[in-house]
Amino acid sequence: MSTATPTRQRYRTRIAATLTALALPLAAMVGLASPAQAAPAATATYTKKSDWGTGFEGSWTVKNTGTTTLSSWTVEWDFPTGTKAGSAWDATLTSAGNHYTAKNLSWNGTLAPGAAVTFGFNGTGPGNPSGCKLNGGSCDGGSQPGDTAPTAPGTPVASDIKDTSAKLTWTAATDDKGVKNYDVLRDGKAVATVTGLTYTDNALAKGTSYSYAVQARDTADQTGPASGSVTVKTTGDDGGPGPQPGDQVKLGYFTNWGVYGRNYHVKNLVTSGSAAKITHINYAFGNVQGGKCTIGDAFADYDKAYTADQSVDGVADTWDQPLRGNFNQLRKLKAKYPHIKVIWSFGGWTWSGGFGDAAKNPAAFADSCYKLVEDPRWADVFDGIDIDWEYPNACGLTCDTSGPAALGNLASALRTKFGASNLVTAAISADGSDGGKLDLADYGTAAKSFDWYNVMTYDFFGAWDAKGPTAPHSPLTSYTGIPKAGYTSAEAIAKLKAKGVPAKKLLLGIGFYGRGWTGVTQKEPGGTATGPAAGTYEQGIEDYKVLKASCPSNGTVAGTAYAHCGTNWWSYDTPATITSKMAWSKAQGLGGAFFWEFSGDTANGELVSAIDSGLK
Structure with a gap:
């Protein structure tokens, strides 16, 4: 579980390996067009990363698609009535009614050609963003005035659920230029592109739960927002014992x-x-x-x-x-x-x-x-x-x-x-x-x-x-x-x-507990250090109950808090x-x-x- 001896607590020293690229969980990336002037040097892409019924986690990725360095970025969008954004991380988020504006922080505004940055927020409500603008231009980097992205299709309905397959049906999206096809998203990843309003997924495992959503593409190949998601559990045995749904x-x-x-x-x-x-x-x-x-x-x-x-x-x-x-x-x-x-x-x-x-x-x-x-x-x-x-x-x-x-x-x-x-x-x-x-x-x-x-x-x-x-x-x-x-x-x-x-x-x-360094001058992650911070039982590690008072968190990155106090830098939940x-x-x-x-x-x-x- 963690490093241990019989007489004192020690924690694991490290996990030593390289991990692969993240597969986003519950929704696909959705580029939102705008009737604003095109901004060919950069794009902003929205992801609904999770939805737990009473709220959701939203995320925007800003990417420099041009050939010169981007020195700052501002993303704007509108939510429909009943949908709101709350606390945000890795960006400064403000709002005026249903209109939201996110600006870079001091450490993540500069993007070299090809580089990208992601920020996120917690929200409530069922709606999706619309009218996205990046630095005053279109978030897709190329849409012209009057060329809008498709609307979200209807939430898929599952039927004919079997051990290894399930059928999905949804209502059509609309678009000013016409809908070309639909991407079917399983657990946030596109598994099929179809022209109709139905799809049967035949590549499933027995007794396993999957989350599905659908998004439309128009004739200009713009992708609209994802539909609501539906959870499907296949029939059959999933390999024996384990906590049952609801038994967390x-x-x-x-x-x-x-x-x-x-x-x-x-x-x-x-x-x-x-x-x-x-x-x-x-x-x-x-x-x-x-x-x-x-x-x-x-x-x-x-x-x-x-x-x-x-x-x-x-x-x-x-x-x-x-x-x-x-x-x-x-x-x-x-x-x-x-x-x-x-x-x-x-x-x-x-x-x-x-x-x-x-x-x-x-x-x-x-x-x-x-x-x-x-x-x-x-x-x-x-x-x-x-x-x-x-x-x-x-x-x-x-x-x-x-x-x-x-x-x-x-x-x-x-x-x-x-x-x-x-x-x-x-x-x-x-x-x-x-x-x-x-x-x-x-x-x-x-x-x-x-x-x-x-x-x-x-x-x-x-x-x-x-x-x-x-x-x-x-x-x-x-x-x-x-x-x-x-x-x-x-x-x-x-x-x-x-x-x-x-x-x-x-x-x-x-x-x-937290992990920490000393000799750090930079508040945000990525700073240099001179060694491990002092800890009660071991250098570089300290209990949450101590850090809560001695070095309160003043930032969040990738879903985890961090704190810079004096010359110490700690991260903890x-x-x-x-x-x-x-x-x-x-x-x-x-x-x-x-x-x-x-x-x-x-x-x-x-x-x-x-x-x-x-x-x-």
Whole structure:
């Protein structure tokens, strides 16, 4: 999950790979024409990236299509009555009634020929932009007065839904020059262009949800706004267990070493209000030694005595009771909150080296894990097992050469031993690059045996690159100037979907901490540094609960907050950015979210609250 030793918290040091280009999720890019004068040197393109019913995320991309540098940009558009834009990032957004104007910030206004910049906003209402202007001219870079783009077609209606196909029908768009054809968009990507008002998609997977929209092209090849979207789920089996639609997983990691220097105990889940807002706990970590699951920290796990004021139920431990420590406190927590399921997680950054031996005899490994998890002393505490192998057939703290099938073999053995009544899950890499970690193991086949994957979509960037450039450690999407193209949550999720992992078996990862540098003079991302910023437990990393007060966020990029205070620069998630990420997760059809880890939150659990409310 994150780097770990038995006695202190450490976080993963880095994700080392190159990710591929982002495939936008729910809508296609829509160029909006205007009756204004043409602006051939640049274009502005609108994307409705997600829509969660009560709101949506909109995005504009400005591209320099000319041969000279663009020194600044201003995008204007109109929304119909009932549709509004709210908070924006990477641009200054103002409005006059239904007319909106977005201007570049100081750091992203200059665009070299061929360069592009993206800014976004949260909005409400069903409408699409119209009358787009870029620096006073047309947003398509070439429309002439009177040549307008088509209107949006009607929202598609799905019918004849089968295991691997579905039929879509929609009402026509209108255009002053005539509609030529329609692009059919599946999960935001064009999958077909048709001249009629119907399309049957025959390239679908069983038991899988898809989002469809349609947009029209006119005889001048201008593309109009996308229609509303419809979600279609095919019939048939999608590969076994996993959270069902509507059953959003809200999972947090509880570390056994947190009871020491951090003074964070199971009771804190009660006093913070977090216990009522989660569905699952991953208890971290058990060790993997000699091809077997073993205890991680016996004292913290089942021997530490709790006083009455430290205990979940206010009852002190006695010297002769059969079970004490975190396990007993988790038992008391489950009695108080019976909806919570507890999963014992094995491995982690420090202890993943043992999985190589485990892969040599998966059945023996699974048997040892079952005997430990189902030990009569604490069998009622745990509802399953999680393996945090960093990383199968790839390098983490050590390098593994078990082969692409090793993860699937372990998963199959664990599922066979633990059965259908127990949860079997895994924490996995978020490296979606070509030839990267997600390509080195067969995550698609292994997913058939797992209930879900915890995709570690954080620690993309950090002060292990001591001189920077500064960058958010958990970007949801790409942005102009990202140090390593493709290091985003969206691309990791897209990669796994492409490998056949059902969306409902993917949980989005959130870090309850920040990554930071010092010696930074630039507020915006991309600045140079002299080294890692000081942290309470380790350089370059700090809990959200500390950063909230010591270095409040003053900017947002790619769905993640950042803060420049003094000479320090930090990036971390806030309740606001978590809310946006949860909306994105729901729009993607994911099974929910997880976070690392409870002790980084405030005393009143405001980050857990944001996850809970965002997934409802």
